[in-house]
């Protein structure tokens with residue numbers, strides 16, 4: 723699957739001058755929400771990622787809200803298991819009691835784009851606190867450098883700059899927040 727082509731055609735691969743959550747500037751941004759609004763794309767990406775897990779049979783797939791909710795659902799659909807999500811609560815991620823995680827259950831953790839994987843690690847910890855075990859981690863696009871070393875459909879590293887060193891700032895290109 724040509725993920726970058728899919729993102730480009732669905733309008734989820736942005737080019738310009740963006741202020742990232744980290745405070746750094748980049749000429750590119752990947753907006754999965756734009757792509758995942760199309761159920762056929764979400765389903766295809768979920769099935770392709772599910773196939774990367776080499777026949778693992780998890781009890782559930784877990785994703786952090788919001789970016790991991792739809793992906794966890796479509797990966798779980800492809801693997802024939804439950805789909806759970808974790809929600810941000812203060813500095814932690816929590817899983818609703820309604821999901822009823824059983825002690826000894828095994829799960830896969832997924833997120834659309836992983837940079838450092840901070841939210842995903844918090845989501846994994848929340849499920850492990852309930853007695854479940856994380857079998858593996860995956861994402862659509864791996865921005866590289868995450869200690870999680872996820873299975874991914876695409877590894878991609880964009881240039882990023884501090885504001886002081888940003889050539890787009892020097893060229894006077896308007897900065898967009900994303």
Ligand SMILES: [Zn+2]
Nearest residue numbers: 747888890891
């Ligand atoms: Zn800049």
